[in-house]
Amino acid sequence: MSLTFQVTGLALVIATVIGVPVGALVGLTRFPGRQLVTLALYTGMGLPPVVVGLVVYMLLSRSGPFGSMGWLFTPPAMVVAQTIIAFPLVAALTMSAVEGVDPDLRLQVRALGATRWQTGWTVLREARIGLTAAIVAAFGGIISEVGAVMLVGGNIEGQTRVLTTAIVLSTRQGDFALAMALGIVLLALALGANAVLLQLQGRTR
């Protein structure tokens, strides 16, 4: 359980740290190719985890370009895969959240003397409900995900076994009671994490 939380938590933090600024930038600025970036992000929201797992597997496998790092079948490989799944969710939903803020508000904030950065930060604050939704969606996407972590982690007991892969294994072994119990733990974990996120959203008000 703690590995599930560590892998998903770290992937979520990395995806948020990169995804929120990228989403805000795409949402608030106009540049050539913006449509393409938007299309890529929206498409990325529907990336099949198992395909992400496959690609990360190939990149990290011994003959792959990053094979020398020795990450395959280790938690860092799982973090990489989950970050890739979570990033487009965070970025695309951040983008639509900031686009939902009245463009006139940006002008008014600037007229009150805000710098570009202060304006961007203010808009992000205004979009905080949408931002929370972005992070919650990404969290939901990766904590429940099994295909990618199974492929790149290998479901090794005590090393890369997380709740979802443990549920798959228990079910295959016919231990439905254990599988069900793990499922309930997974749900409880999601419930607790989302409650914390919602709490944080309320506090920035």
Added chain:
Amino acid sequence: MTQQPPAFELAGVRHRYGARTVLSIPHLSVPRGETLGIIGPSGAGKSTLLRLLQGLERPAEGIISIDGEPMPDPLPLALARRVTTVFQRPLMLDRRVRDNVLFGLQVRGRKDRAPAGPLLERLGLTELAEAPARRLSGGEVQRVALARAMAIEPDVLLLDEPAANLDPANVARVEALIRDAQARGTTIVLVTHNTHEARRLAHRTLLLIEGAVVEIGPTAAIFESPVEAKTRAFLAGELVY
């Protein structure tokens, strides 16, 4: 005594949206400390002029100077921060009323929360200081927007219909605050539909129709002895657009 350069000077300014020319001002000078009233029908280009003066948009042609120097592009922060606008449709930040009022100071790195109190009091908003600003009525929003601009104590104040949705008591409060700014030497450009408001506050008044200056002069002269036929028609309510 050396003559101070005007707060604003426009030379050959034209502005377009697409193919349509929305503003064409060959020359306009606003001396420091003056309150210039801008009247005119809807769509005359009044708000566009304010956006140009605030530096939110660049004119398609011509030069706008601040204190005798052409506005650089991009506008340096220190220069941009000398001017602020109260917009016709003010938007509140999703924060408390007090935090909205303090926003301009906060972005300037000033943590002092004291200036909000007296401003809110003078605008009759003390009871709402801790209320969420998004729940205010239109008239309350308008007053908070004025307080938000006044808190900065700008050199130049651009006001777009600052009292449009207010009852007479609140019009008086708003105008009292504007008079204080005048007394401090603030340069004010006041866009208004309300000719009475222009008469009460403006030193000079400019009539803008279809993006062009029809007449400009001392406020009393514009209202009492306008030269142009269009001005007389506008003031008599005969110009329909």
